[in-house]
Amino acid sequence: MQDTFDILVRNAEIVDGTGAPRFAGDIGISGDRIARIGDLAGRSGRTEIDLGGRIAAPGFIDAHTHDDRLLLSGGDMAPKVSQGVTTVIGGNCGISMAPMPRAIPQPVTPPLNLLDDQGGWFRFRDFASYLQAVRAQPAATNCAMLVGHTTLRVATLDDLERPATTAQIAQMRALVQEAMEAGAIGVSTGLFYEPAVAAPTEEVIETCRPLKDFGGLYCTHMRDEADHVITSLEETFRIGREVGVPVVISHHKVVGQANYGRSEETLAFIRRNMALQPICLDCYPYTAGSTVLSADRAATSTRVIVSWSKALPQFAGRDLDAIARELGVPQDEAIRRLDPAGAIYFRMDEADVQRILQFDETMIGSDGLPHDASPHPRLWGSFPRVLGHYGRGLGLFPLETAVHKMTGLTAKNFGLADRGVLKEGAYADLCLFDADTVDEAASYAAPIAAARGIDTVVVNGAVVWREGRSTGARPGQVLRRQAGGH
Ligand code: ZN
Ligand code: CU
Secondary structure, three states: OOOEEEEEEEEEEEOOOOOOOOEEEEEEEEOOEEEEEEOOOOOEEEEEEEOOOOEEEEOEEEOOOOOOOHHHHOOOOHHHHOOOEEEEEEOOOOOOOOOOOOOOOOOOOOOHHHOOOOOOOOOOOOHHHHHHHHHHOOOOOEEEEEEEHHHHHHHHOOOOOOOOOHHHHHHHHHHHHHHHHHOOOEEEEEOOOHHHHOOOHHHHHHHOOOHHHHOOEEEEEOOOOOOOHHHHHHHHHHHHHHHOOOEEEOOOOOOOHHHOOOHHHHHHHHHHHHOOOOEEEEEOOOOEEEEEOOHHHHHOOOEEEEEEEOOOHHHOOOEHHHHHHHHOOOHHHHHHHHOOEEEEEEOOOHHHHHHHHHOOOEEEOOOOOOOOOOOOOHHHHHHHHHHHHHHHHOOOOOHHHHHHHOOHHHHHHHOOOOOOOOOOOOEOOEEEEOOOOOEOOOOOOOOOOOOEOEEEEEEOOEEEEEOOEEOOOOOOOEOOOOOOOO
């Protein structure tokens, strides 16, 4: 028995990530693991943190991110660690930075330009070299990465408006095989987006075939989250059944005023199918989405904020209708002049967002876009907003449930062994926070702001965030999925 811990957290209210009621105790950390949990009054630590009754929870796992490049270009991961996130799932919505075995077309095909509008970062010929770069220059958080079907299409097809041929599918399947061998946890699709719309369901199934042998996941930004959302859920479940793997419905929502309220129908449909096959889902806690700017999406939104523009960067952060007025042109012409650009679209119902957040199987994912000039506040605010605004404020769920949705549930669904729970022997990923004050500070008007109420964040036994700033520690690991975790 060691007498001195590396870190000793005293007087914590421990919310262990399983959803169980909190209990009082101390936590002793040795190396990268939790060594002891209990009454450690007689013990000491090289670093001691007295929480005085504040909360110790597992570090949050961001179930849905676009942090593929941030891991390399902004490795302190400030938007993430500042809100208590210690692991990010990257490569979502069909968009991964690797593999890119040939020169990426210019201009960079949207939505891949959400990761890098110049294209220089798409330089990893295979998935192994991308993961090797992340391991060689670790970030502050852990990561687990998906390989994106849209990236595979851009890497393989010359005409994205057609289904892949049998030969092209074989090439994409070989890239999936390579990615899974290298340590990817699954494949993501963005069938909603132009470069993947032409992909029939069969193309996705045949491309994803290698997943079964690796116990990988299929994660999807579905083809349609509006009028045809049920058809898209059916397509998603079919892909999961035919490939023989669990599916993750990314950022579940129903969009467009005509569909307000339909989460009752989608959640009932998801629940019924959960009895038949493994299905997971995540959600971000806002009524606005964010992606590349397009006239279609703007037309079905009640408000649009421009988040970045390559052509007219001075308009980032401004409302589209104000920009159109200032330019003295109709909205469609303003969109044409701003392009390529990103936007924040208000087109969800608050009651739907709350119903989806409350659904017991829903994980929390930010879907933050870290390279936007004026990003959606979900990048910096998602986790504290669930704990503060939705949990403590509106009382959607007890704190223990909110924490479970961002820790234990997520680790189980993604197969991240010894993460997402506070128990002896688990990795020492922790978020220490004040349940009375934790909340987002980011807003649509001022989206770049560290959360309130987060004291200290620990990743693999190293303190990465303390008293409102990054410590400079970069202990992040590349995590693999342990199949059978579902
Ligand atoms: Zn998406
Ligand atoms: Cu996304």
